[in-house]
Amino acid sequence: VDAAKLAGIPRGGFPRNIILIIGDGMGQGAINFASLHAHGAPGRLSFEQFPVRGLARTASADSRVTDSAASGTALACGRKTNNGMIGMTPDRKKCRSVAELARATGRAVGVMTSDQLTGATPAAFLAHVPSRKMAQEIAADMASSGVQALIGAGARPFLPEKSGGVRKDGRDLIAELHAAGYVQAVTPAALRQLPADRPVFGFVEDWSNPELLAGFATVLCDRLGRDPEGFFLMVxxxxPDRGGHSNDPDRSAHGVLSVDFLARAALDYALAHPDTLVVVTADHETGGISAAPNRENPRRPFIAYSAKGHTGNAVDIFAFGPGADRFRGVLENTDIPKIFAELFRFRLDQP
Structure with a gap:
């Protein structure tokens, strides 16, 4: 990726499409480590070539160290909440997300993750529950959201117990999705073959291929981009979070590089569709990672972990496309969806 070329592309105006990429737990140390590992030098990842770079503070409403539920809610709704809460303020008032408002204003919306689809981050964009542990309720909110794409792992919260799921209310949300017109795909190739005018869902249990997110995103952007009003896609x-929690260098590198493949796919789409804004960030840092070059073997950098949980460190923001300059400087994580809302010309719920 030619950083100088990207820097020369105009960043004014308003985007028709927004792609938000979240690396769970992807702090600055993990990014540095992955670049050293993959390229033998720092600052070489695709998203590090984006012309705009900022920082986001990540504290939740009740803790300096956030969890993924509170940080996901901040990134989705522009509101600080307590750890563990999804799409709600600390006093349990629902707050609509940028994804929900994008859908309400006629745009196509997609939510994709390599985690459980009912995991905290994707849930924050489509669900409203007081606890991230309420997977059945989260699944029901997602199934009724009306968005054009739902892709992730973990079908069991969508299925009744008699069908191998965990739902105690007997509802088969997968059957309900089919009844609502959704079609299913579990590979990018299968997704590409589906009718372009149908909403899609997929439960993909094996995300070990680091290029799989990028493959799905390429097809999803083409599908969502057919909407005349544009789209919002969160991936x-x-x-990166799992590598930080387990202090596993291989997984830390794999996680960041899978995000980088994804960012490159989003960038390629944005270069072909200049009305597209791409933002790459993290919900929090995990593992307290620091990395340093290894002169004897540049592709085997030194790495140290100072924690097995989340930290309160600020995380990077990388942006490319119309509106990207709004993400310079030091922001609160809640500022990110507020900027998206302004660029899409609607208003998030306010306190």
Missing amino acids: EGCD
Whole structure:
């Protein structure tokens, strides 16, 4: 990726499409480590070539160290909430997300993750529950959201117990999705073959291929981009968080590089469709990672973990496309969806 070329592309105006990429737990140390591992030098990842870079603070309403539920809600709704809460304020008032408002204003919307579809980050964009543990309720909110794409892992909260699921209310949400016109795909190739005018869902249990998120995103952008009003797409890569929690260098590198493949696919779409804004960030940092070059073997950098949980460190924001300059400087994570709303010319719920 030619950073100088990207820097020369105009960043004014308003985007028709917004692609938000969230690397779960993807802090600055993990990014540095992945670049050293993949390229033998820092600052070489695709999204690091984006012309705009900022920082986001991540504290939740009740803790300096956020969890993914509170940070997901901040990134989706522009509101700080308590750890564990999804799409709600600390006093349990529902707050509509940028994804829900994009859908309400006629845009196509997609939510995709390599984690459980009912996981905290994707849930924050479409669900409203007091606890991230309420997977059955989250699944019901997602199934009734009316968005054009739902792709992730973990079908069991969508199925009744008699069908191998965990739902105690007997509802088969997958059957309900089919009845609502959704069609299913579990590979990018299968997704490409589906009718372009049908909403889609998919439960993909094996995300070990680091290019799989990118493959799905390429097809989803083409599908969602057919909407004359434009689209909003949120994609989460979950493995940086898992690498940080387990202090596993291989998984830390794999997780960041899968996000980088994804960012490159989004960038390619944005270069072909200049009315598209791409933003890459993280919900929080995990593992307290620091990395340093290894002169004897540049592709085997040194890495140190100082924690097995989340930290309160600020996380990077990388932006390309119309409106990208709005993401410079030090922001609160809640500022990100507020800027999206302004660029889409609607208003998020206010306190």
